[in-house]
Amino acid sequence: MSRSKRDLRSGVPLWLRREAASPAKPLERNETADVLVVGGGVSGALVADAALQAGLTVIAIDRRDFVKGSTPASTALLQFEIDEPLLALGEAIGEADAARAYWRSASAVAHLTGRIADLGLACGLKPRDTVYLPGNVLDARALAKEATARARIGLRSRYAEADEIKALTGIEAEGGIVSAGCAELDPVRLTRGLWRSALARGARLFAPVEATDVEESRSGVTVATVGGQEIAARWVVFATGYELMPFVPMEGHSVLSTWAMATAPQPEKLWPSRALIWEAADPYLYMRTTPDGRIIAGGEDEPIDDDDKRDALTAKKVAAIGRKLKAKLPDLAVEPEFSWAGFFGESDTGLPTIGTPPGFRRAFAVMGYGGNGITFSAVAAQLIQRAMIGLRDPDADLFAFKG
Template sequence: MPERLDLRSGQPVWSAHGMPGIPAAALDGDHEADVAIVGGGVSGALVADAILQAGLSVIAIDRRDFGRGSSAASTALLATEIDRPLIQLTDEIGEARAARAYWRSAAAVDHLRTRIRDLGLRPKFRDRLSVYLPGTTLGLKDLRRECEARLRIGLRSRFVDSVALHDLTSIDAAGAIVSAGNAEADPLRLVGGLWRSAGRRGAALHAPVEATEVQETRSGIVIATAGGPEIRARFAVFATGYELMPFIPPAAHDINSTWAIATAPQPDRLWRSRALVWDASDPYFYARTTADGRVVAGGKDEPFADEDKRDALIGSKSAAIARRVAALWPAIDPTPDYRWTGSFGESRSGLPTIGRIPGMRRGFAILGFGGNGFTFSAMAAQLIPRAILGIPDPDEAIFAFP
């Protein structure tokens, strides 16, 4: 069974009115389905939605409860951009593959947008520009090169000077990349809405249920659970984040701690465009707004040591993030109304690992590590059902396990 970790602490602003109610029953006997999904976060929810669209039956389990893990700590900047700049990714994996990775990320945000509309979900989804500021990873000169590289492959990015940047964001800086096609949402509303929709459409949701052993047979997957019942499925998808089952090889990644704050509502003080803002630094700072006029900001990441050390730093890290908000936007009151911390996996390549588990024919895993995990989850919802149905995908190899 995977190692159990305390994924988050503090109170994310999204949970101010309680956690989402996602009906899930006890697993009171053996069950069968076309596809079993282990993991009740956003990755599992989006894959379940796509598999149901394909006309297959779904059973999903979670060791805690649906929507109670890392998804609740997300700040849900739904970015088309990947943590690794395009010019760096090109040097690492080649121009064609880097271009495809960026375009696949853009398509994933479009997938999210479409499914939210088609399912009638109300996760406070808003289309947003993104603003990429110079930082320690890319200075102004390299930021111009990055924009030129994006324009060459047809992405909707443009470089703006200090005047245009200030008009959009009220930030005083020499310039930035502005990109279209991004969005924001309330992550709890999104995950809760997806799972409730899946349940209404026939998916069997069970929690708390812990998978203890997985065996592949000639005709499918058998999942033993801590309570005794077994789940039999033709295929299984493991969407457990970095709490990996022992048979899933870890991708090249680090486990980091991150911290975030949300200010009090102050809609009259926010920047005009409400764009998503982040900088080209490592670790990077990021900020967005909410529907009720708050600023959500985060960063100051560092390698994960243990839950106690991470939690003890909430105060000092929150203060540092608030100071960064005040420096960028002097008119905004940066005092945190909410403070929280979480742990997450960060891919060393900047790309997720999504696909068939090495040594298995019917088992798939999603290691959507990185700052835009919701986008990578939507990518998984496009890749994995195609693999289950035997439909080739031109980008499968880019995200496959090594």
């Protein structure tokens, strides 16, 4: 049913060094539930959790298996900062809407960290600051203006001069933006934990199950599958990442390739703050640490949506990431112990699209584009939960399908 089937990632992400048994069973008969979630990654898991919180019954399916798609390719910098700077986003969609988008992102990080605590999920969650460094997109002066704009609307961002940036990161830079209220985690452990929690609360998980058709009536939806079974639900949520359903519009969105690597543990060489670090550059570099003292770095995005072409560039791209990392922090050992590639989405505004696609009333699609995809997945879970129980979310229009 998907518009395109892709190998969503390749290589060996750090997060998959430990195997885990599948939580899913084969689908052997027709099933019914209040909510059908299509997609076994982090977006689907958060939507399922929110639906269960609302007292709804849940079935989830995945055409591969759970936590086998794009989620393991994530580097899980859990931040409120959107790919499009606040000032640029304000020019694109208006200052008030840009402020709402940034505030919703910030509140989603807080909501997700709270939810992880409530469920007792052991996923390596650590609160972190982020440090946004100057680059060829925004220089130090532009970052200072951006920091002022953020502080003006109450966000926890401030401009730091070169000496403080050096003290926090070990990196020589003219200055940068330091933002509080962010975090890092292990995306696979998070998602596996969410699905285990969902199972314990009565969710039913089936894989491998591929949806082939969806029919909507006034009271619900029926999804047909490759195996001939049907699943009837009051609502269906398509959280299929970059394997989009054919009825989901692509206007304003594009799929890119991205690369990442993880070094061997070297805790004695990490920067003092362990902040999440990224550049206002194109192509950009970002980096974070792990609890066992590794450095994860990535970037080098290119507009490639073919997995063979993406994979052919992996060695070259990982080497480039290593060189950039070495240039910033010469004392690091930058040889990759793990390296991987994946697909990454972007939109014209840096915002995701979340809502009912044109022509539907009981189907939702989650297009969590942008560098902070896990944050946007948390936003999606909130928006969809409220829509299903009949509550108006004040920010739904920011993320809705246009037209």
